Amino acid sequence: AAIASCRANDEPIEIERGWRDSAIGQDLKRVRNVKPLWSKFGTVVGVALGGLDMWTNQLFGFSFFGTLKHGLTDAQSLEPAAQHKKIDYPKPDGVLTFDRLSSVFLSNTNHEEDQPIHLQVKNPELQRTSELDVFAGPSTRYCPAGVYEWVEKDGKPVFVINAQNCVHCKTCDIKDPNQNINWVPPQGGEGPVYPNM
DSSP states (O other): OHHHHHTTTOOOHHHHHHHHHSHHHHHHHHTTTHHHHHHHHOHHHHHHHHHHHHHHHHHHSOOTTOSOOOSSOTTTTOOOGGGSOOOOOOOOOSSSSOOHHHHHHHTTOBOOTTSOOSEEESOHHHIIIIIITTTOOTHHHHOTTOOEEEEEETTEEEEEEOGGGOOOOOHHHHHOTTSOEEEOOOGGGOBOOOTTO
16 A cells, blocks of 8 residues: 555656666767658658768767757647548568567567556547547557557447556557547566566
């Protein structure tokens, strides 16, 4: 009870500081402006400015641009499905492309079947009226583990969460257009193991 009331939403800031101070963090800092410059100025000018920015970061340790922002969060950048042509993705061929569940198997993900679901949908009706009806169910595509699916039940679409497949990437928490899905650490700390990494 004490943990639930006092520490339930703690964030491990030591991990954030640790990776930012590491060699990987330093490499990522040098390229932080490439995508914002590309988005703002287009391919030719944006890539040229991005190259200049990486060069000054590498040689002199500073950027003329500071740290640029993308302008919108990933959730805010998602546009209604009606504004776009539907993409028909080819079936995985098992040679160059693979189905999601085979990839989940390789991650050695394990969750106890009876543990509480760690993927919380705040408003199920909003999930149907907006995520499905307006955005055409992007959760079924952005999740790399096939955790989310819309199925027909009694003639109505039902949002199904296969939490046991979750590889803890938190894409749903970041990309859901309504910020209606909340990823929380699972009970027992279970999830992907990645034994060969």
